[in-house]
Amino acid sequence: MQRLREIRVQxxxxxxxxxxxxxLAGRSDIGAVVSFTGLVRDFNEQPDVTALTLEHYxxxxxxALDDIVTQAEARWPLQGARVIHxxxxxxxxxxxxxxxxxxxxxxAAFEACDFIMDYLKTRAPFWKKEHSANGDxxxxxxxxxxxxxxxxxxxxxxxx
Amino acid sequence: MSLTHLNQRGEAHMVDVxxxxxxxxxASASGYIQMKPETLALxxxxxxxxxxxxxxARIAAIQxxxxxxxLIPLCHxxxxxxxxVDFRLDEAASRVEVxxxxxxxxxxxxxxxxxxAVSVACLTLYDMCxxxxxxxxxxxxxxxxxxxxxxxxxxxxSIPAPSPIxxxxxxxxxxxxxxxxxxxxxxxxxxxxxxxRERLGVSELVVPLDSLASTDVGGLKAALVERDERxxxxxxxxxxxxxNQVMAVDATPITHDDEIAFFPPVTGG
Numbered sequence: 001m002q003r004l005r006e007i008r009v010q011x012x013x014x015x016x017x018x019x020x021x022x023x024l025a026g027r028s029d030i031g032a033v034v035s036f037t038g039l040v041r042d043f044n045e046q047p048d049v050t051a052l053t054l055e056h057y058x059x060x061x062x063x064a065l066d067d068i069v070t071q072a073e074a075r076w077p078l079q080g081a082r083v084i085h086x087x088x089x090x091x092x093x094x095x096x097x098x099x100x101x102x103x104x105x106x107x108a109a110f111e112a113c114d115f116i117m118d119y120l121k122t123r124a125p126f127w128k129k130e131h132s133a134n135g136d137x138x139x140x141x142x143x144x145x146x147x148x149x150x151x152x153x154x155x156x157x158x159x160x
Numbered sequence: 161m162s163l164t165h166l167n168q169r170g171e172a173h174m175v176d177v178x179x180x181x182x183x184x185x186x187a188s189a190s191g192y193i194q195m196k197p198e199t200l201a202l203x204x205x206x207x208x209x210x211x212x213x214x215x216x217a218r219i220a221a222i223q224x225x226x227x228x229x230x231l232i233p234l235c236h237x238x239x240x241x242x243x244x245v246d247f248r249l250d251e252a253a254s255r256v257e258v259x260x261x262x263x264x265x266x267x268x269x270x271x272x273x274x275x276x277a278v279s280v281a282c283l284t285l286y287d288m289c290x291x292x293x294x295x296x297x298x299x300x301x302x303x304x305x306x307x308x309x310x311x312x313x314x315x316x317x318s319i320p321a322p323s324p325i326x327x328x329x330x331x332x333x334x335x336x337x338x339x340x341x342x343x344x345x346x347x348x349x350x351x352x353x354x355x356x357r358e359r360l361g362v363s364e365l366v367v368p369l370d371s372l373a374s375t376d377v378g379g380l381k382a383a384l385v386e387r388d389e390r391x392x393x394x395x396x397x398x399x400x401x402x403x404n405q406v407m408a409v410d411a412t413p414i415t416h417d418d419e420i421a422f423f424p425p426v427t428g429g
Contacts, residue, residue: 038429054428055354057421060405085428097429117429125402126428127354138355141398141425 004080007065009056011088013095020100023080030079032106034113036099042092044139046132054087054096057125061085068119072101075115075152076108083116085126115152122149165234174234177267185308188261189274191301193282197254199293204249210288214247217258217284221245224280225262225273235272240264243273245281258282259304269311271303346370346416348380353423356399360390369416377401378410380420398425 004023016037024030040052069081080102090096099116103109128139167173195203202208210216222243229237242263247256260277262270282298289296306314346369357363367387372379384391393399401408402421414420 056428057353057402057405057423060402060421063405121429122426124428125353125423125426127424128427129354138358138424139427141427145429 004082005066005069006082006084007062007069008084009058009061009065009087010084011086013086014084014098016095016098016100019082019084019098023082023100023102027079027102029104030102031104032109033080033100033102034106034109035101036097036113036117037095038097038117040090040092040094040096044130046130046134046137048133049092049130050133051089051091051131052096053089053129053131054085055127055129056085056087060125064124065120068116068123071119072112072116076103076112078103078108078112081112081116083120085120085124087126118145118149118152121145172234174236175268177236180267180310182265182267183308184263184265185268185270186261186263187269187271187274187306188259188304189271189278189302190257190259190304191278191282192250192253192255192257192299193285194253194255194297194299195289196293196295197251199289199296200249200251200254200256202292203256203289208289209291213285213288216288217247217281218245220284221258221260221277221281225260225277228273228276231276232272236268238264238266238268238270238273240270240273243277245277247281256285258285269306269309271306275301275303348414348416348418348420350380350384351419351421353421355424356393356422360393372414375414376410377403377408377412377414377420380414381410394422399423400425 006023016035020033020035024033040049042049065083065085069083072078072081078101080100082098082100084098086094086096097117097120099113099120101109101113101116103112122141122145129136130139164175165172203213206212222245224231225243226240229235240262242261244261246259248259250257258278258281260274260281262273262277264270278301279298282301286296286298302316303314304316347366348369350365350367352360352362352364367380367383369375371383373382381391381394384394400423401412402423403412403414404419405421408420
Protein backbone atom coordinates (compact mmCIF):
# COMPACT_ATOMS: atom_id res chain seq x y z
CA MET A 1 0.00 0.00 0.00
CA GLN A 2 1.30 3.40 -0.93
CA ARG A 3 1.59 5.79 1.97
CA LEU A 4 2.02 9.50 1.81
CA ARG A 5 2.73 11.68 4.74
CA GLU A 6 3.46 15.38 4.87
CA ILE A 7 3.97 17.53 7.95
CA ARG A 8 4.54 21.26 7.74
CA VAL A 9 4.86 24.13 10.20
CA GLN A 10 4.56 27.39 8.33
CA UNK A 11 3.62 31.06 8.58
CA UNK A 12 1.63 31.56 5.35
CA UNK A 13 -2.01 30.45 5.06
CA UNK A 14 -2.88 27.17 3.41
CA UNK A 15 -5.68 26.13 1.06
CA UNK A 16 -7.44 23.03 2.36
CA UNK A 17 -8.75 22.16 -1.11
CA UNK A 18 -5.32 22.30 -2.72
CA UNK A 19 -3.79 20.25 0.10
CA UNK A 20 -6.46 17.57 -0.16
CA UNK A 21 -6.14 17.42 -3.95
CA UNK A 22 -2.38 17.02 -3.60
CA UNK A 23 -2.86 14.14 -1.18
CA LEU A 24 -5.25 12.39 -3.57
CA ALA A 25 -3.43 13.11 -6.83
CA GLY A 26 -2.88 9.98 -8.90
CA ARG A 27 -4.53 7.72 -6.33
CA SER A 28 -7.44 5.39 -6.98
CA ASP A 29 -7.00 3.15 -3.95
CA ILE A 30 -8.30 5.74 -1.49
CA GLY A 31 -11.96 5.32 -0.59
CA ALA A 32 -12.37 8.07 2.00
CA VAL A 33 -10.72 11.33 2.84
CA VAL A 34 -11.51 13.40 5.91
CA SER A 35 -10.26 16.96 6.25
CA PHE A 36 -10.37 19.14 9.36
CA THR A 37 -9.53 22.85 9.38
CA GLY A 38 -9.19 24.81 12.64
CA LEU A 39 -9.93 28.55 12.46
CA VAL A 40 -9.13 31.56 14.65
CA ARG A 41 -12.21 32.52 16.67
CA ASP A 42 -13.00 36.10 17.65
CA PHE A 43 -13.84 35.05 21.21
CA ASN A 44 -12.05 32.68 23.49
CA GLU A 45 -10.89 33.41 27.03
CA GLN A 46 -11.87 37.02 26.43
CA PRO A 47 -14.44 38.44 24.06
CA ASP A 48 -13.18 40.56 21.18
CA VAL A 49 -10.05 38.64 20.29
CA THR A 50 -8.46 40.81 17.61
CA ALA A 51 -5.51 38.60 16.74
CA LEU A 52 -3.53 35.61 17.85
CA THR A 53 0.16 34.80 17.83
CA LEU A 54 1.29 31.20 17.74
CA GLU A 55 4.68 30.23 19.04
CA HIS A 56 6.24 26.80 18.67
CA TYR A 57 9.43 24.89 19.47
CA UNK A 58 11.13 24.36 16.10
CA UNK A 59 12.40 20.85 15.68
CA UNK A 60 10.42 19.34 18.51
CA UNK A 61 7.16 20.46 16.89
CA UNK A 62 7.78 18.61 13.65
CA UNK A 63 8.98 15.52 15.55
CA ALA A 64 5.89 15.56 17.78
CA LEU A 65 3.51 15.87 14.80
CA ASP A 66 5.37 13.10 12.99
CA ASP A 67 5.07 10.87 16.05
CA ILE A 68 1.33 11.56 16.33
CA VAL A 69 0.79 10.55 12.69
CA THR A 70 2.88 7.42 13.27
CA GLN A 71 0.65 6.49 16.19
CA ALA A 72 -2.44 7.06 14.04
CA GLU A 73 -1.01 4.80 11.34
CA ALA A 74 -0.47 2.10 13.94
CA ARG A 75 -4.12 2.29 14.96
CA TRP A 76 -5.88 2.62 11.60
CA PRO A 77 -5.04 1.47 8.06
CA LEU A 78 -4.24 4.89 6.59
CA GLN A 79 -3.31 5.59 3.01
CA GLY A 80 -2.16 9.15 3.48
CA ALA A 81 -2.00 11.96 6.01
CA ARG A 82 -1.18 15.63 5.84
CA VAL A 83 -0.80 17.91 8.87
CA ILE A 84 -0.18 21.64 8.47
CA HIS A 85 0.04 23.99 11.44
CA UNK A 86 0.57 27.71 11.10
CA UNK A 87 2.68 29.85 13.41
CA UNK A 88 3.04 33.61 13.78
CA UNK A 89 0.28 36.20 13.77
CA UNK A 90 -3.26 35.42 12.62
CA UNK A 91 -6.60 37.22 12.75
CA UNK A 92 -10.12 35.85 13.36
CA UNK A 93 -11.35 33.71 10.48
CA UNK A 94 -7.84 32.66 9.45
CA UNK A 95 -7.11 28.95 9.20
CA UNK A 96 -4.64 27.71 11.86
CA UNK A 97 -4.42 23.97 11.41
CA UNK A 98 -5.23 21.40 8.76
CA UNK A 99 -5.43 17.63 9.15
CA UNK A 100 -6.24 15.53 6.08
CA UNK A 101 -6.46 11.76 6.46
CA UNK A 102 -7.11 9.23 3.72
CA UNK A 103 -8.08 5.60 4.05
CA UNK A 104 -9.93 2.88 2.17
CA UNK A 105 -12.96 3.28 4.41
CA UNK A 106 -14.61 6.25 6.06
CA UNK A 107 -14.58 5.06 9.70
CA ALA A 108 -10.78 4.84 9.84
CA ALA A 109 -10.43 8.25 8.19
CA PHE A 110 -12.91 9.93 10.55
CA GLU A 111 -11.41 8.41 13.67
CA ALA A 112 -7.78 8.96 12.71
CA CYS A 113 -8.47 12.63 11.93
CA ASP A 114 -10.18 13.05 15.30
CA PHE A 115 -7.29 11.28 17.04
CA ILE A 116 -4.61 13.39 15.36
CA MET A 117 -6.34 16.64 16.38
CA ASP A 118 -6.83 15.46 19.99
CA TYR A 119 -3.18 14.50 20.31
CA LEU A 120 -1.98 17.61 18.51
CA LYS A 121 -3.80 19.83 20.98
CA THR A 122 -2.28 18.14 24.03
CA ARG A 123 1.15 16.98 22.81
CA ALA A 124 2.55 19.25 20.09
CA PRO A 125 4.56 22.21 21.44
CA PHE A 126 2.48 25.14 20.23
CA TRP A 127 1.43 28.07 22.40
CA LYS A 128 -1.27 30.63 21.63
CA LYS A 129 -1.16 34.22 22.75
CA GLU A 130 -4.40 36.11 22.19
CA HIS A 131 -4.54 39.83 21.56
CA SER A 132 -7.77 41.47 22.73
CA ALA A 133 -9.07 44.92 23.50
CA ASN A 134 -8.22 44.24 27.16
CA GLY A 135 -4.62 43.29 26.51
CA ASP A 136 -2.59 40.30 25.43
CA UNK A 137 -2.47 37.03 27.32
CA UNK A 138 -1.29 33.47 26.91
CA UNK A 139 -4.11 30.98 26.46
CA UNK A 140 -4.44 28.47 29.31
CA UNK A 141 -4.66 24.74 28.70
CA UNK A 142 -8.13 23.24 28.79
CA UNK A 143 -9.16 20.27 30.87
CA UNK A 144 -11.61 19.29 28.13
CA UNK A 145 -8.74 18.87 25.65
CA UNK A 146 -7.06 16.40 27.99
CA UNK A 147 -10.35 14.54 28.41
CA UNK A 148 -10.71 14.36 24.64
CA UNK A 149 -7.19 12.99 24.25
CA UNK A 150 -7.63 10.46 27.04
CA UNK A 151 -10.52 8.87 25.11
CA UNK A 152 -7.90 7.18 22.94
CA UNK A 153 -5.85 5.87 25.84
CA UNK A 154 -8.19 3.39 27.52
CA UNK A 155 -7.77 -0.03 25.95
CA UNK A 156 -11.42 -0.90 26.37
CA UNK A 157 -13.40 -3.13 24.05
CA UNK A 158 -14.83 -0.23 22.13
CA UNK A 159 -11.59 1.44 21.18
CA UNK A 160 -9.68 0.39 18.09
CA MET B 161 -4.41 21.82 47.20
CA SER B 162 -7.82 20.24 47.73
CA LEU B 163 -11.34 21.37 48.50
CA THR B 164 -11.91 20.99 52.25
CA HIS B 165 -15.69 20.90 51.91
CA LEU B 166 -15.57 17.67 49.86
CA ASN B 167 -14.90 14.29 51.44
CA GLN B 168 -13.01 11.43 49.74
CA ARG B 169 -16.10 10.46 47.77
CA GLY B 170 -16.53 14.02 46.55
CA GLU B 171 -19.62 14.62 48.70
CA ALA B 172 -20.14 17.87 50.53
CA HIS B 173 -19.37 17.74 54.24
CA MET B 174 -18.82 20.13 57.09
CA VAL B 175 -15.23 20.21 58.26
CA ASP B 176 -14.83 18.97 61.85
CA VAL B 177 -12.98 21.76 63.63
CA UNK B 178 -13.25 20.38 67.19
CA UNK B 179 -9.56 19.52 67.36
CA UNK B 180 -8.27 22.65 65.70
CA UNK B 181 -6.55 25.07 68.05
CA UNK B 182 -8.23 28.40 68.65
CA UNK B 183 -6.54 31.40 67.20
CA UNK B 184 -7.28 35.02 66.40
CA UNK B 185 -9.03 35.09 63.04
CA UNK B 186 -9.62 38.21 60.98
CA ALA B 187 -10.83 38.82 57.46
CA SER B 188 -11.79 41.85 55.47
CA ALA B 189 -13.64 42.01 52.19
CA SER B 190 -14.85 44.74 49.89
CA GLY B 191 -17.11 45.42 46.96
CA TYR B 192 -18.99 48.30 45.40
CA ILE B 193 -22.33 49.39 44.04
CA GLN B 194 -22.23 51.55 40.96
CA MET B 195 -24.96 54.20 40.58
CA LYS B 196 -25.87 57.35 38.73
CA PRO B 197 -24.09 60.51 39.97
CA GLU B 198 -27.51 61.98 40.88
CA THR B 199 -28.31 58.94 43.04
CA LEU B 200 -24.98 59.24 44.81
CA ALA B 201 -25.65 62.93 45.45
CA LEU B 202 -29.09 62.14 46.93
CA UNK B 203 -27.50 59.47 49.11
CA UNK B 204 -24.89 61.94 50.38
CA UNK B 205 -27.52 64.56 51.16
CA UNK B 206 -29.89 62.11 52.83
CA UNK B 207 -32.57 62.88 50.25
CA UNK B 208 -33.63 59.33 49.49
CA UNK B 209 -37.22 58.31 50.26
CA UNK B 210 -36.31 55.43 52.60
CA UNK B 211 -34.21 57.54 54.95
CA UNK B 212 -30.69 56.96 56.27
CA UNK B 213 -29.33 54.63 53.65
CA UNK B 214 -25.84 53.99 55.00
CA UNK B 215 -26.90 53.35 58.59
CA UNK B 216 -29.48 50.83 57.42
CA ALA B 217 -26.98 49.08 55.15
CA ARG B 218 -24.46 48.91 57.99
CA ILE B 219 -26.93 47.24 60.34
CA ALA B 220 -27.98 44.86 57.56
CA ALA B 221 -24.36 43.90 56.93
CA ILE B 222 -23.66 43.22 60.60
CA GLN B 223 -26.81 41.10 60.90
CA UNK B 224 -25.87 39.21 57.74
CA UNK B 225 -22.35 38.46 58.99
CA UNK B 226 -23.82 36.92 62.15
CA UNK B 227 -26.21 34.78 60.10
CA UNK B 228 -23.79 33.61 57.40
CA UNK B 229 -24.13 29.98 58.51
CA UNK B 230 -27.84 30.12 57.67
CA LEU B 231 -27.07 31.09 54.09
CA ILE B 232 -23.92 29.18 53.17
CA PRO B 233 -24.59 25.47 53.67
CA LEU B 234 -21.29 24.23 55.11
CA CYS B 235 -20.34 27.27 57.18
CA HIS B 236 -20.11 26.93 60.96
CA UNK B 237 -22.15 29.19 63.22
CA UNK B 238 -19.61 31.60 64.69
CA UNK B 239 -19.63 33.87 67.71
CA UNK B 240 -18.05 36.86 66.02
CA UNK B 241 -16.30 39.20 68.39
CA UNK B 242 -16.32 42.13 65.99
CA UNK B 243 -17.97 43.16 62.73
CA UNK B 244 -17.26 46.56 61.23
CA VAL B 245 -18.66 47.96 58.02
CA ASP B 246 -17.40 51.08 56.27
CA PHE B 247 -18.64 53.00 53.28
CA ARG B 248 -16.71 55.31 51.02
CA LEU B 249 -18.57 57.48 48.54
CA ASP B 250 -16.46 57.66 45.42
CA GLU B 251 -17.72 60.61 43.38
CA ALA B 252 -15.21 60.11 40.60
CA ALA B 253 -16.29 56.55 39.92
CA SER B 254 -19.89 57.25 40.97
CA ARG B 255 -20.06 54.33 43.33
CA VAL B 256 -20.24 53.41 46.98
CA GLU B 257 -17.38 51.23 48.12
CA VAL B 258 -18.20 48.85 50.95
CA UNK B 259 -15.61 47.31 53.26
CA UNK B 260 -16.37 44.80 56.01
CA UNK B 261 -14.06 43.29 58.63
CA UNK B 262 -14.86 40.37 60.90
CA UNK B 263 -12.91 38.97 63.83
CA UNK B 264 -13.11 36.20 66.38
CA UNK B 265 -10.95 33.91 68.47
CA UNK B 266 -11.90 30.54 67.14
CA UNK B 267 -11.25 27.56 64.96
CA UNK B 268 -12.54 28.67 61.58
CA UNK B 269 -11.86 31.54 59.27
CA UNK B 270 -14.25 34.46 58.98
CA UNK B 271 -13.84 35.34 55.31
CA UNK B 272 -17.31 34.06 54.40
CA UNK B 273 -18.76 36.33 57.09
CA UNK B 274 -16.91 39.37 55.69
CA UNK B 275 -17.94 38.54 52.10
CA UNK B 276 -21.56 38.02 53.16
CA ALA B 277 -21.56 41.35 55.02
CA VAL B 278 -20.31 43.18 51.92
CA SER B 279 -22.83 41.43 49.66
CA VAL B 280 -25.79 42.19 51.91
CA ALA B 281 -24.67 45.79 52.44
CA CYS B 282 -24.66 46.22 48.66
CA LEU B 283 -28.08 44.56 48.32
CA THR B 284 -29.48 46.81 51.03
CA LEU B 285 -28.04 49.88 49.32
CA TYR B 286 -29.78 48.74 46.16
CA ASP B 287 -33.07 48.30 47.99
CA MET B 288 -32.78 51.71 49.65
CA CYS B 289 -32.00 53.53 46.39
CA UNK B 290 -33.93 51.56 43.79
CA UNK B 291 -36.84 54.00 43.79
CA UNK B 292 -34.67 56.55 42.00
CA UNK B 293 -32.16 54.33 40.15
CA UNK B 294 -32.80 50.85 38.82
CA UNK B 295 -29.59 50.68 36.79
CA UNK B 296 -27.36 50.28 39.83
CA UNK B 297 -24.83 47.50 39.55
CA UNK B 298 -23.14 45.52 42.31
CA UNK B 299 -19.63 44.30 41.59
CA UNK B 300 -16.07 43.60 42.63
CA UNK B 301 -16.97 41.64 45.76
CA UNK B 302 -13.72 40.06 46.94
CA UNK B 303 -11.61 39.11 49.93
CA UNK B 304 -8.91 41.67 50.75
CA UNK B 305 -7.07 40.09 53.66
CA UNK B 306 -7.28 37.08 55.92
CA UNK B 307 -5.21 36.42 59.02
CA UNK B 308 -4.72 33.39 61.23
CA UNK B 309 -5.43 29.72 60.72
CA UNK B 310 -3.60 26.85 59.10
CA UNK B 311 -3.69 28.19 55.55
CA UNK B 312 -1.80 31.26 56.74
CA UNK B 313 -2.20 34.93 56.03
CA UNK B 314 -3.53 36.12 52.73
CA UNK B 315 -3.40 39.52 51.20
CA UNK B 316 -5.00 40.13 47.86
CA UNK B 317 -2.58 41.21 45.19
CA SER B 318 0.45 39.63 46.86
CA ILE B 319 -0.06 36.51 44.77
CA PRO B 320 -0.67 36.38 41.02
CA ALA B 321 -4.32 36.80 40.14
CA PRO B 322 -5.92 33.77 38.52
CA SER B 323 -6.82 35.77 35.44
CA PRO B 324 -4.74 35.22 32.34
CA ILE B 325 -1.31 36.79 32.37
CA UNK B 326 -1.41 39.98 30.38
CA UNK B 327 1.80 40.87 28.64
CA UNK B 328 3.01 43.10 25.89
CA UNK B 329 2.51 41.90 22.38
CA UNK B 330 6.15 40.83 22.15
CA UNK B 331 7.76 39.35 19.09
CA UNK B 332 6.42 36.31 17.34
CA UNK B 333 7.88 33.29 19.06
CA UNK B 334 11.14 32.28 17.54
CA UNK B 335 13.72 30.22 19.32
CA UNK B 336 17.22 30.66 18.05
CA UNK B 337 19.62 27.78 17.82
CA UNK B 338 21.77 29.40 20.51
CA UNK B 339 25.46 29.05 21.08
CA UNK B 340 27.15 25.71 21.40
CA UNK B 341 28.96 24.82 24.56
CA UNK B 342 32.73 25.01 24.62
CA UNK B 343 34.09 21.46 24.77
CA UNK B 344 36.68 22.57 27.36
CA UNK B 345 33.98 23.69 29.84
CA UNK B 346 31.02 21.32 29.69
CA UNK B 347 27.65 22.99 29.96
CA UNK B 348 23.97 22.63 29.08
CA UNK B 349 21.84 25.08 27.10
CA UNK B 350 18.55 26.08 28.73
CA UNK B 351 15.57 27.60 26.92
CA UNK B 352 12.38 29.04 28.38
CA UNK B 353 9.48 29.16 25.94
CA UNK B 354 6.22 31.08 25.52
CA UNK B 355 4.56 32.39 28.68
CA UNK B 356 7.38 31.04 30.84
CA ARG B 357 9.92 33.08 28.88
CA GLU B 358 7.92 36.25 29.51
CA ARG B 359 7.22 35.43 33.15
CA LEU B 360 10.86 34.69 33.98
CA GLY B 361 12.21 37.35 31.63
CA VAL B 362 14.79 35.01 30.13
CA SER B 363 14.76 33.06 26.89
CA GLU B 364 18.14 31.31 26.81
CA LEU B 365 21.06 30.77 29.10
CA VAL B 366 24.03 28.48 29.48
CA VAL B 367 24.65 26.59 32.72
CA PRO B 368 28.04 24.96 33.45
CA LEU B 369 27.64 21.26 34.11
CA ASP B 370 29.93 21.40 37.15
CA SER B 371 27.50 23.81 38.88
CA LEU B 372 24.90 21.05 39.15
CA ALA B 373 24.64 19.02 42.35
CA SER B 374 23.17 16.18 40.29
CA THR B 375 23.37 15.93 36.51
CA ASP B 376 19.66 15.62 35.88
CA VAL B 377 16.75 17.99 35.27
CA GLY B 378 16.07 18.26 39.02
CA GLY B 379 19.70 19.27 39.63
CA LEU B 380 19.49 21.86 36.87
CA LYS B 381 16.33 23.39 38.42
CA ALA B 382 18.10 23.62 41.81
CA ALA B 383 21.13 25.32 40.21
CA LEU B 384 18.86 27.80 38.41
CA VAL B 385 17.02 28.69 41.62
CA GLU B 386 20.39 29.31 43.26
CA ARG B 387 21.23 31.66 40.42
CA ASP B 388 17.92 33.56 40.61
CA GLU B 389 15.00 32.81 42.89
CA ARG B 390 12.51 33.55 40.12
CA UNK B 391 13.40 30.15 38.70
CA UNK B 392 11.44 28.63 41.60
CA UNK B 393 8.59 29.12 39.11
CA UNK B 394 9.95 26.10 37.22
CA UNK B 395 8.64 23.89 40.01
CA UNK B 396 5.29 25.65 40.37
CA UNK B 397 2.12 24.66 38.59
CA UNK B 398 2.39 22.83 35.34
CA UNK B 399 5.77 23.45 33.76
CA UNK B 400 6.87 20.87 31.21
CA UNK B 401 10.43 20.01 30.28
CA UNK B 402 12.12 18.50 27.25
CA UNK B 403 15.72 17.31 27.01
CA ASN B 404 17.00 17.40 23.43
CA GLN B 405 13.40 17.91 22.35
CA VAL B 406 12.10 14.77 24.04
CA MET B 407 9.73 15.12 27.01
CA ALA B 408 11.57 14.69 30.30
CA VAL B 409 11.04 14.59 34.07
CA ASP B 410 13.16 15.70 37.05
CA ALA B 411 15.03 12.39 37.08
CA THR B 412 15.99 12.56 33.40
CA PRO B 413 19.82 12.65 33.17
CA ILE B 414 21.48 15.48 31.27
CA THR B 415 24.94 15.74 29.82
CA HIS B 416 27.32 18.08 28.02
CA ASP B 417 25.74 20.21 25.28
CA ASP B 418 22.20 19.02 25.96
CA GLU B 419 19.36 21.39 25.13
CA ILE B 420 16.88 21.62 27.99
CA ALA B 421 13.64 23.47 27.34
CA PHE B 422 11.06 24.51 29.93
CA PHE B 423 7.59 25.47 28.74
CA PRO B 424 3.96 25.74 29.84
CA PRO B 425 1.27 23.22 28.83
CA VAL B 426 0.70 23.32 25.09
CA THR B 427 -2.27 25.18 23.56
CA GLY B 428 -2.04 24.66 19.81
CA GLY B 429 -4.61 23.47 17.32
